[in-house]
């Protein structure tokens with residue numbers, strides 16, 4: 001069973017990684033066969049409903065499954081050893097559903113493609129994606145994505161989740177991963193209506209996600225996190241408050 005769980009963990013990780021790479025092309029409208037501004041056209045009202053539902057499915061899956069109470073219930077159904085891997089897998093599938101079913105919406109809010117500003121915006125967006133990836137490594141990439149748990153289980157060790165940490169970017173912003181996504185989603189040479197809906201929807205979800213995540217972080221780390229919260233900016237990297 002341990003070997004099967006380990007192979008499952010690696011498979012979930014690889015699926016996540018492919019989804020992450022696809023997301024870069026989906027948001028930036030390059031390389032991938034279906035991006036946020038391509039696909040079957042439907043009336044704008046219907047496209048809006050479908051796109052909001054897709055974002056809603058991801059938001060509910062990602063937030064509800066991350067809560068302590070849900071995990072208590074969920075691990076009565078699936079083995080605790082593969083809870084994180086399954087979370088990673090279902091998050092990737094919810095993202096894949098967005099990529100597959102997302103509807104273009106026509107309309108352009110701004111278009112500076114082919115200009116120097118357009119190139120700068122593409123560069124900023126790629127920096128945002130890089131910021132996300134680096135931040136996952138600063139916090140604990142392999143634990144966030146379930147590989148550490150899978151490896152501990154394979155080697156018969158009890159998995160110890162890492163403690164509260166503030167390495168690197170975390171000294172200047174409490175949520176650098178979410179900051180990186182926000183930059184990657186907003187810095188675009190072509191802001192279509194569909195892209196704007198995506199950027200606003202994901203920003204709204206990020207703020208709700210931060211509220212829920214910090215409730216849990218305060219529950220687990222108490223005063224230590226409250227003190228961190230009072231000093232360090234939430235979403236935009238800034239010098240610490242005194």
Ligand SMILES: C[S@@+](CC[C@H](N)C(=O)[O-])C[C@H]1O[C@@H](n2cnc3c(N)ncnc32)[C@H](O)[C@@H]1O
Nearest residue numbers: 135163164165166170174175176177178179217
């Ligand atoms: C997807 S990560 C996002 C982390 C953070 N919100 C960010 O944007 O960089 C979510 C996990 O990181 C954990 N986490 C967030 N901040 C942390 C910190 N400073 N130290 C340890 N774990 C943290 C949360 O408890 C949650 O399990």
